[in-house]
Amino acid sequence: MAVNLKQLAEILGLSQTTVSRALNGYPEVNAETRQRVLQAVRETGYRPNRAAQRLATGKAYSIGLVMPIAPGIDSDIHFGEFLAGLAEESVKHDFHFVINPSAPDDEEATFRRLAASGNVDAVFLAYMRANDPRIPMLKALSIPFVVHGRSIGGPRDYPFLDIDNTQAFYDATKLLLQLGHHRIGLINGPDYLAFSMRRKKGLTRALEEWGLGLDEELVHHSVMADEYGYRSMQHFLERPDPPTAVLCSSTVLALGAVRAINRAGLVIGSDISIIAHDDVLPMLKPENFSVPLTTTRSSLRAAGARIATRLIGGILGRDTYPEQELWRAELIVRASTGPAPGR
Amino acid sequence: MAVNLKQLAEILGLSQTTVSRALNGYPEVNAETRQRVLQAVRETGYRPNRAAQRLATGKAYSIGLVMPIAPGIDSDIHFGEFLAGLAEESVKHDFHFVINPSAPDDEEATFRRLAASGNVDAVFLAYMRANDPRIPMLKALSIPFVVHGRSIGGPRDYPFLDIDNTQAFYDATKLLLQLGHHRIGLINGPDYLAFSMRRKKGLTRALEEWGLGLDEELVHHSVMADEYGYRSMQHFLERPDPPTAVLCSSTVLALGAVRAINRAGLVIGSDISIIAHDDVLPMLKPENFSVPLTTTRSSLRAAGARIATRLIGGILGRDTYPEQELWRAELIVRASTGPAPGR
DNA sequence: AATTCCTCTCAAAGCGCTTTGGATATCCAC
DNA sequence: GTGGATATCCAAAGCGCTTTGAGAGGAATT
Structure with a gap:
């Protein structure tokens, strides 16, 4: 049914090496050859086996989420919407999620465990506070991350996406x-x-x-x-x-x-x-x-999708993306605003 | 830092085969040997590499979610709570999620894609309707699943967890x-x-x-x-x-x-x-x-955790769990109920 | 004492990919 | 026409696990 790299190479009369390189954008492969490979991929419907890629590259191809759950914590409608954006984009790139529910006072340990597990290449962060301790912590753990929002105070050199x-x-x-x-x-x-x-x-x-x-x-x-x-x-x-x-x-x-x-x-x-x-x-x-x-x-889902894109881009090594983005929210005037009364 | 199977076997003076078998509960290994292995695991903190397991077994060790998103669809607070339960349990077993956002009218295609991708071993289903078409569909796709809730009408022989x-x-x-x-x-x-x-x-x-x-x-x-x-x-x-x-x-x-x-x-x-x-x-x-x-x-989160347990149990081949569970909700009387007025 | 049968263990062959370290061929300049 | 780049391609060695097929040793059977 599904072909693998070996079979694909055989069909093409090429080595696995060359096919792999053609697919992964390495330079040492003839442009024409690359086209042939791409064509064959289309015809056969070849999809690389993620498990094998994970093993070979050591990458997890998945991103970690720490889901805040606790009394009073906003396990709200906004979280779901953001998640939808993240997922929408992740699924395109065949990335998985590791979702860790965690009470806020346990978050540090959760991140530590997550980083140590090797199950994720990067994590996402939100619900920023002033001087948010999670930023220095993740830096110390040296695991890539992108935050949604921005802290106030504390270090300034970390990747984020926020609206203004x-x-x-x-x-x-x-x-x-x-x-x-x-x-x-x-x-x-x-x-x-x-x-x-x-x-x-x-x-x-x-x-x-x-x-x-x-x-x-x-x-x-x-x-x-x-x-x-x-x-x-x-x-x-x-x-x-x-x-x-x-x-x-x-x-x-x-x-x-x-x-x-x-x-x-x-x-x-x-x-x-x-x-x-x-x-x-x-x-x-x-x-x-x-x-x-x-x-x-400003669309929350779009922000989720964008963050997923950046996270994934970073993991795959094509991080031409700006590290810090500040989106401007659009002011849309409708009928709920009018002149002050008695004016 | 982290030891792998080979090193662990070396430390123990055993072969990888034996160690692997000891860990996976195969019978053909001496009880005493098994204890030694388990002890060594504790000492070294050995954790099997999931990517390698995935590759060797062909299992994905992850479960699929189709997240209903669309105008009017309950991307509600209840979903988050249920997800927390699912995640809580999954994370213990090192299972991942593949979350597919999907509009209801696109769900069928989404499931089909998910099943074909080989990225998940099983899926979870909720928001059951009468004669829910997704049940026969998943059966036809022959991908394991557990539904939260029950349909009304249609086939009766499918695994579910519902409250009465x-x-x-x-x-x-x-x-x-x-x-x-x-x-x-x-x-x-x-x-x-x-x-x-x-x-x-x-x-x-x-x-x-x-x-x-x-x-x-x-x-x-x-x-x-x-x-x-x-x-x-x-x-x-x-x-x-x-x-x-x-x-x-x-x-x-x-x-x-x-x-x-x-x-x-x-x-x-x-x-x-x-x-x-x-x-x-x-x-x-x-x-x-x-x-x-x-x-x-009846705790929604507990239901999520239970479903994860069953899904995972099924995937790992230890499905001694009942296929169909009907939880009874507890009636808890507090102050909001009293005798009918004028009685 | 020879045979069979367990019990326990192991070597080695994958799983499907990436990547290292060459090969081979082509081309240019000298 | 020879040395050295340069451009393409390949064989093979992993990644870390599971699993097949088989062997060694001892106990039980004949």
Whole structure:
């Protein structure tokens, strides 16, 4: 059924060496010969045996994941979406996953074990915190890694892919300010996560440039679930001086926030404006909200796919990729933002 | 650093064959010799090289996952929890995952590709529907599999692990009936999923035994998210004849339902009783609800771990496990259930 | 004492790939 | 036309394990 290298070489009247080299892009093979080989691969459907490659090269062709699981830890919808991106890309290159569930306080040991096992060539990291200890640790273990997000403080020379959270929420705030809003709330992710800090910073910076200060009372931090969006917004609305506009760190939070607004009988886009960050979750599209949401958009799945690409590229030795990427989130204006009331 | 089989054999003054056999439990090796080998393994920390084993045995030592991704598909919190269980167990046995994201209408092709790739020894299946076409398909592909849940209709001879959903909701209903409730609502999962159907059946059966009929108006189906629990409960409460008790198919749904009840100013456990199915999600404990929830409990993570064990056991050829398991969910009475009002 | 039968062990042959260390042929300049 | 590059290709040696087929030794049988 499936041919192997030996048979393929025989068919071509070449040695295994040459065929192998032709396939792996080595220079010492005639261009014409290479074409013949490639053609034969197409015809026979030859697929190299991964187990044999692993053995011969010593590479694992797989990437390690440490899945945060514990009470209160965001085993959330966002993780699944990101994983889908990672998987989508990995499967193309026939890479496997080694998934290690681990409680946060056990993560260090988990990474150590993972690195020692030789089962993975590289690992992926997320949920960055300030001075995240995992970065120096992985460096010390000298196992390749890419982080999703960025730490704040600590070493700066490590590979990451992040979106420019500060910029995103700066842009969003700027829009609101231009619309005449002066009291702007923020329903943010957990306060110890780097992206939350940066989003808050974006808000602060824009306000300051406008000569305004941040009202800490209008900043809420929580796990990014619908429920908390609702509660936070409810609290905001109960204030004597509620914000006229609110930023949400996720469409999931916005979902709850919108509910609270509706319940209060207010109209989104005129009584109060909303901008949410949109991770492009397939099941929660901002354009399908009762009032389509203005968002800062950046696909989480695309980020997963990109990180997989980089991880795999690094392992295969073709790391022409930039080590650090900062994606800019797109500000998409829809109907949930309008002029500040009474202006 | 790490020793290999050859070195280990040398240390012991045995042949590789004997050492290998000792480790893999073959009978033709002296008990004493085996002990010596095991001791040496402990001392040296020998771990067989998986790549070499893969190559020699032709086994992949990995299991395939088809991750359902698409608009509206439950890339939900429950999936992550189940995955954690799978991973927890797999990592112990040094098994890898091949995760294939796939839209539902593309699943067949995905499975086919997965089976043909030789990258996995077995696959796992969930989100069962009535007459689920994937079961005959996987049988035809003759790739080992275990399903989480059970189909309804279609072939019956396939390996599964399910909880007795009918029984669980039968038990729950029974309790409510004994407490004097006659109008019982159900906030269920998606109507096309087998577990939803069975839970509804459990409710129906208990009602009928009590001489009551099911009021279809009191049954809602939806994706299992907080939001929908809220809406469904709200609808129930707006009726002229609201139910005095409601079953929820998930604590996530119950979360929303409870909110709706609180909002209506009703008291849980006296004005209205609630029983939810508890998948034992670490972030959503029924005992931590404002009024601790009565639940039917069965750990999703444990199910994941068990399925991994069976899958792996099957692959390693020690399948003394029962092919079909039906776990009984535990009915745990807490404060959210009380006598029917006015009784 | 010769034969058979276990029990325990081993040497060696793969599994399918990569990679080292040549070979062979071609080409150029001198 | 000879020495030395240069361009192509190959045979064979691993990678670390499992497994076949067989041998050595001792106990049991005749």
